[in-house]
Amino acid sequence: MRKFQVITLFPEMFTGVFENSMMWKAQKDGIVELTTINLRDFGIGPRKQVDDTPYGGGDGMLLKPEPLFAAIEAAKQNDATAKVVLMTPRGMRWKQSLAQAWADDAETGYIFVCGRYEGYDERVLSLIDLQVRVGDYVLTGGELPAMTIIDSVVRLIPGVLGGADSAAIESFSDGETLEFPQYTRPEVFRDMKVPDVLLSGHHGEIAKWRAEQSIKAQD
Numbered sequence: 001m002r003k004f005q006v007i008t009l010f011p012e013m014f015t016g017v018f019e020n021s022m023m024w025k026a027q028k029d030g031i032v033e034l035t036t037i038n039l040r041d042f043g044i045g046p047r048k049q050v051d052d053t054p055y056g057g058g059d060g061m062l063l064k065p066e067p068l069f070a071a072i073e074a075a076k077q078n079d080a081t082a083k084v085v086l087m088t089p090r091g092m093r094w095k096q097s098l099a100q101a102w103a104d105d106a107e108t109g110y111i112f113v114c115g116r117y118e119g120y121d122e123r124v125l126s127l128i129d130l131q132v133r134v135g136d137y138v139l140t141g142g143e144l145p146a147m148t149i150i151d152s153v154v155r156l157i158p159g160v161l162g163g164a165d166s167a168a169i170e171s172f173s174d175g176e177t178l179e180f181p182q183y184t185r186p187e188v189f190r191d192m193k194v195p196d197v198l199l200s201g202h203h204g205e206i207a208k209w210r211a212e213q214s215i216k217a218q219d
Contacts, residue, residue, distance in 0.1 A: 002032045002157065003079045003109035004150050006143075007071045009050065009116055011036035013143045023151070026160045034150070035078075039063075042070040051117055060118030068113065068124045075111040082109035083129040085149075086120075087142025091131030094149055103156035112150070114142030180210040 006014060017023060018034045026032045043050045044066055051061040072084055092098075102108070113120075113128070125131075134145040155161055183194040197209045 008114040042067040063120040065121040079109040099152040112146040180213040
């Protein structure tokens with residue numbers, strides 16, 4: 001079973017994501033284990049402090065090294081060989097080919113570290129295997145990027161999606177091509193008609209049309 005652990009100050013953010021749809025199904029079927037670790041549990045002192053002001057001055061607060069190290073080490077006890085992934089704007093940009101590679105690697109689990117405030121004490125990088133971002137923008141924390149990455153990987157793990165070809169025809173499944181337009185019943189809706197080629201039953205022409213539409217979608 002693949003393990004995905006998330007270290008966060010806001011574990012409640014993941015409840016709706018992990019307990020619904022394909023995420024729920026993947027856990028029910030014993031394909032993945034999705035858990036959160038509350039960074040506050042490793043905070044220092046009676047107030048469970050997890051942040052402090054940066055040396056050298058500057059606005060905002062940084063996550064302290066002690067709670068981060070303790071939380072990551074606790075996660076490692078659950079999955080000793082798991083890779084530790086830091087959500088950070090400085091990381092490599094996430095893309096579909098990476099999601100597929102992670103899904104294909106049946107032996108590797110992941111520990112996601114979600115930053116907050118103005119960042120984290122740089123010394124935590126000594127425990128980090130990968131730094132990842134989901135785009136060229138900044139969010140208030142690493143929770144949403146972690147959800148995005150986990151969703152993009154779990155849905156590609158064999159047995160999670162319903163159809164064997166479901167992922168094969170999606171956008172970016174080959175690294176660049178966008179998915180062709182699709183239609184379902186009714187044949188006509190508010191004077192908008194399904195393209196005739198899709199009603200023809202001619203599989204060769206349908207495949208040709210879909211390929212052409214995929215190319216147009218990239219323009």
